[in-house]
Amino acid sequence: MNLGSTLYRKTMLAIAGNPTVKKLSLKYGRRLAGRFVASDHLQGALQEVASLNRLGISATIDALGEGIRHLDEARTYRDEYLKLLDAIADTGVNANVSLKPTQMGLALDADACYHHIQAIVSRAQERGNFVRIDMEDSSCTQATIDMTIRLHREGLTNVGTVLQAYLHRTEGDATDLLDRQIRLRLVKGAYREPANIAFQRKEEIIANFRKIIRLHLDRGAYTAIASHDEAIVGWVKQYAREHGIPKDQFEFQMLYGLRMKDQARLAKEGYRVRCYVPYGTMWYPYYTRRLAEKPANLWLVVRHLLR
């Protein structure tokens, strides 16, 4: 990232953490987040997913929640995911699910968190579906990877996780996941991380992103490339073309509300496209990360409000 965008991102994340800003945003209501959040409830999210499916776009559905304070909340989220997996199977929409470890209690009781996620991945396996464990800030990285490996080793091979190209450690982690045949989603990374563990410059992050994607595609691994950046999307298309990598060996993933026309266009061109569809009332942290990523996203919200 250049100095301007780094400063913007840091400032937005700091403002978002301010209790008064948070209180006002929540008071203003869900309309603020409407651009990025599909619905308050499961049924609404499924309707949005059905519309995306009609455009040839699959989905990964996120029942929003993270950083819970009490383990009771983790049980509620676990049950919501079980309901979600059943609803996906019963309605026949083309979607899998994404969840966050701190939503399942990682910071409170790692063992309980593991068992909640295990229950969800088991249900997904029964219903022929897949679970992606999102990656949160660097305090969660090792625990998230360990948990994914443990689930996979126990026969729950329908689980995968996310690695962040901004972390120095990611190349090693990506090789490890590849050797274990665990499915990867690669992202740039959405949290504020210090220079001793994370690349800060946009060019370095993109270079690392490309390096890791090459590693996976060259070894024939199915890979999820999650970015809205043409420097990545365009590059992957060209790399795949030049190296004879089939279009069904990877998928592009983008967030609900961003570059929707491009998502449809990519699908029309025959690429696999998966849209990350969040729903629920716990939208604040998710929404502030989107605002922090790009000043343009702030304008998307303003335009949405004016409409």
Ligand code: FDA
């Ligand atoms: P970035 O925001 O860096 O933008 C770069 C360029 O992309 C822009 O200059 C422009 O060219 C283009 N662009 C971006 N938005 C556009 C728009 N709306 N319209 C037109 N052009 C646009 N992070 C994390 O830490 N853990 C996780 O588990 C996940 N999971 C995840 C899933 C999915 C499906 C996605 C897409 C992303 C995540 N992320 C994530 C977030 C990720 O780490 C990152 O913060 C964002 O994707 C932003 O980086 P980008 O590469 O998308 O482009």
